[in-house]
Amino acid sequence: MLPAQGKLPDGIPQPDIASTRPIPDGYKKYPANLVDVITDKPGSSGKEISAMTPAWGPAPPGLGQNAYLAAINEELGVPLNFSIQDGLTYADKLNAMLGARDVPELLCVPQWEVEKLPRFADAVKVLFEDLTDHLSGDKVNAYPMLATFPTGAWQNALWNQRLMAVPNPTDGPFPWGLFYRKDLLDAKGLTYPKSIDELLAIGKQVTDTRAGVWAFSDIFAMVQMFHKSPASETGWRLKADGTPEHKYETPEFKQALEVMARIYKEGLVHPDLAASKGGDAKKLMESGRILFMQDGIGAWQGMQAQQQKVTPGFNLQPVPVFSATGGDPLVWGDDKPISYTFVKKGVAKERVEELLRVINWCSAPFGTKEYHFREYGIEGKHHTMTADGPVKTDLGFKEIANQYFFVSGRSPVVQPWPETPNYVGDLLTYSNAMVKFMETNPWDGIKLEFPATYKSQTVPFEDKITDIVRGRRALTEFDGLVNEWRSAGGGNEARDFLAKARSDAGK
Numbered sequence: 001m002l003p004a005q006g007k008l009p010d011g012i013p014q015p016d017i018a019s020t021r022p023i024p025d026g027y028k029k030y031p032a033n034l035v036d037v038i039t040d041k042p043g044s045s046g047k048e049i050s051a052m053t054p055a056w057g058p059a060p061p062g063l064g065q066n067a068y069l070a071a072i073n074e075e076l077g078v079p080l081n082f083s084i085q086d087g088l089t090y091a092d093k094l095n096a097m098l099g100a101r102d103v104p105e106l107l108c109v110p111q112w113e114v115e116k117l118p119r120f121a122d123a124v125k126v127l128f129e130d131l132t133d134h135l136s137g138d139k140v141n142a143y144p145m146l147a148t149f150p151t152g153a154w155q156n157a158l159w160n161q162r163l164m165a166v167p168n169p170t171d172g173p174f175p176w177g178l179f180y181r182k183d184l185l186d187a188k189g190l191t192y193p194k195s196i197d198e199l200l201a202i203g204k205q206v207t208d209t210r211a212g213v214w215a216f217s218d219i220f221a222m223v224q225m226f227h228k229s230p231a232s233e234t235g236w237r238l239k240a241d242g243t244p245e246h247k248y249e250t251p252e253f254k255q256a257l258e259v260m261a262r263i264y265k266e267g268l269v270h271p272d273l274a275a276s277k278g279g280d281a282k283k284l285m286e287s288g289r290i291l292f293m294q295d296g297i298g299a300w301q302g303m304q305a306q307q308q309k310v311t312p313g314f315n316l317q318p319v320p321v322f323s324a325t326g327g328d329p330l331v332w333g334d335d336k337p338i339s340y341t342f343v344k345k346g347v348a349k350e351r352v353e354e355l356l357r358v359i360n361w362c363s364a365p366f367g368t369k370e371y372h373f374r375e376y377g378i379e380g381k382h383h384t385m386t387a388d389g390p391v392k393t394d395l396g397f398k399e400i401a402n403q404y405f406f407v408s409g410r411s412p413v414v415q416p417w418p419e420t421p422n423y424v425g426d427l428l429t430y431s432n433a434m435v436k437f438m439e440t441n442p443w444d445g446i447k448l449e450f451p452a453t454y455k456s457q458t459v460p461f462e463d464k465i466t467d468i469v470r471g472r473r474a475l476t477e478f479d480g481l482v483n484e485w486r487s488a489g490g491g492n493e494a495r496d497f498l499a500k501a502r503s504d505a506g507k
Contacts (some may be wrong), residue, residue: 001132001136001158001161001163002135002154002155002158002163003136003137003139003146003149003154003163003315004100004138004140004141004147006140006141006148006272007148008365008392008411009035009037009365009408010035010149011033011035011367012035012365012368013027013031013078014414015460015477016028016029016048017377017414017428019366019432019435020432020436021335022147022333022334023173023428024412024413024414024440025412025413026413026415026425027413027414027416027424028416028421029389029416030388030389030390030418032181034367034368034369034371035073036369037364037368037369038145038360038364041077041078042075042076042078042358042360042361043077044077044078044354045077045078045229045350045351045354046077047078048078048397049078049079049080049081049105049106049107049358050083050105051080051081051083051104051108052082052084052093052097052103052106052400053082053083053084053085053112053403053407054084054085054086054087054090054108054406055085055401055402055403056086056087056088057152060084060396060401060403061331062082062401063079064332067377067378067395068378068399069082069399070231071373071378072415074357074418075361076361078266078354079173080106080403080407082403084401084403090110091116091117091459093447094131094338096129098120098123101127103127104344105126105344105355106341106342106355106407107128107341107342107344108339108340108406108451109165109342109437110338110339111156111340115233115390115450115458116218116459117455118455118456119449119455121160121449124160124165124342125160126345127344128342128345129342129343129344129345129346130162130164131163131166131343132163133507134356135163135356136163142353143356143359145360145364145365145410146166146358146359146363146409148363148365148410148411149169149363149410150169152335153168153169153170153409154167154446155445156337157324157337157340159447161338165333165343166356166409167339167340167409168314168360168405168408168410169337169338169339169409169411169412170335171338171414172297172298172414172431172436173333173334173435174297174431175221175231175332176221176222176225176294176295176319177295177297177300177318177319178219178222178292178294178295178318178319179292179293179294179295179299179319180192180292180316180318181314181316182317183311183314183315183398184206185202185206185291185366186315188206189207190205192319193322194235194320194322195322195324196223196226196259196324199226200259200262202215203216203263203266204207204268206463207267207268208317213291213292214267214270214271214289215268215269215292216263216269216290216291216292217269217270217273217279217285217292217293218269218274218281218294219260219263219292219293219294220256220294220466220469222294222312222319223256223260223263224253224256225321225329225330225331225332226256226323226324226329227252227253227256227325228252228323228329228398229247229252229256230245230246230247230250230252230439231247231332231437231439232334232440232441232442233317233441233443233448233498234450235248236442236443236494237250237442238292242499243498244442244494244495244498245495246494247349248465248481248482248485248491252325254478255324255325256423257465257468257475257478258475261468261469261470261471261475264469264471265471268288270284272284273290274470280298281294281342282294282295285303286303286306286307286310286311286315292319293431297318297427297431299360299428300316300427301417301420303316303418304316305419305438306397307464308419310421313410317426318430320430320433320434321437323419328437329437330437330439331435331437331438332438333434333435333439334439334441334444337409339406341359341406342354343355347421359409362404362407363409363410364379364410365411365413366410366411366413366415372446375390375400375405376390376396377396377399378394380397381395381396382396382399382400383501388416388418388421389417390418391418391419396450406425442502443498443502445504446505448488448498450494451493451494451497452488452490453490453493454491454493454497456490457485457489457490461481461485461489464481468481
């Protein structure tokens with residue numbers, strides 16, 4: 001059923017830093033000699049491929065206005081035309097698209113959005129091509145880059161016991177980090193917080209509304225993590241008697257809710273962020289208008305690389321996860337893929353094969369010419385080569401937005417960036433320290449499709465919790481909301497579902 005496990009191409013160098021899985025290995029130096037692993041053009045039809053992928057920040061220019069797209073499409077032998085959607089509202093777009101049954105030939109669905117999509121397993125069966133007969137066993141050898149993916153990533157790409165997507169294996173298991181401006185804290189003689197009391201105290205010290213400076217973005221996920229609120233499978237864990245328990249029902253979550261509500265009430269969150277769901281926390285962090293920002297770990301290197309050119313001494317670092325309740329910390333994370341690439345159902349067998357060849361090219365690993373081209377575009381235009389490796393130009397940052405990355409996967413590593421020579425060491429020091437405390441998922445290895453009511457009510461109830469956090473509802477309403485969530489929100493139904501899933505799996 002699953003693809004056979006292949007090996008990395010000959011000539012790929014050994015990593016400099018070996019990590020504890022699922023943390024990837026790391027390279028401190030860019031390879032001097034890149035391996036050319038795909039000699040034939042993947043595309044042969046000349047027929048444009050439609051694709052939808054997410055992006056965060058300004059959308060890149062589209063086909064006909066983007067030299068990077070033109071160059072990669074020429075290499076592929078077939079043009080990909082991307083519909084780039086805002087990553088912050090991607091679930092809304094997916095819901096509308098799946099509901100209308102109108103999908104592109106290649107559709108990226110991030111892992112974290114799957115749990116928000118009602119009846120997703122049904123949609124997968126109806127709308128997308130079954131790839132089992134194309135990729136299972138030795139058939140994957142026709143697409144050798146896909147064969148280098150970890151077996152666990154493929155396991156997660158099964159729906160209804162069929163291989164329905166190409167996974168994009170994770171290059172880091174942690175969904176969130178709490179980043180701080182080390183340069184600005186250093187200037188004030190402060191260091192990062194190691195407890196909730198220190199977090200609040202530092203937040204008050206650095207907030208200066210007259211100077212237009214506040215301490216935080218919305219950091220609620222990290223505050224929950226500090227309190228050891230569970231996060232597995234949308235926030236579930238097992239009680240001592242083996243009964244599933246959701247985070248809303250735990251004292252840890254309620255404590256985190258009270259702390260975050262206090263942070264908002266005391267005016268420590270930038271008002272632009274407190275007033276809306278979004279707001280641009282990255283820009284506020286870059287300009288020093290906030291000093292702490294919750295974001296995905298993937299935000300780190302890019303911000304550091306760009307902002308150190310604007311602000312000398314700019315230094316972005318993650319706060320090590322601590323426990324607000326004593327004992328070891330609890331770190332959220334899992335080994336699930338970053339995203340999945342689905343192929344539209346009903347295209348001809350020859351077209352499926354062409355699409356898989358394109359995905360295979362886009363999946364070439366670090367150390368290959370194909371990977372280098374996908375990541376950095378045209379030398380002299382999108383990047384310059386230095387003795388330490390490629391450095392993106394302003395045009396590179398503008399035109400390259402992980403378009404081809406999100407219709408592919410790759411054998412995950414942490415690669416070096418010349419403009420941030422300390423990044424690989426800093427990231428892997430943090431990651432290898434944190435992975436020791438990573439939460440154990442009681443449903444690991446079980447493919448779950450939550451009941452439709454629970455899925456459809458996840459975001460509405462999160463919005464109600466957000467109202468409490470931001471002072472638009474009273475904290476005293478929380479217990480009532482939890483009771484409402486158990487019945488009308490599908491919480492009790494989800495609990496029974498999770499208990500049965502473990503029982504059916506023999507756990």
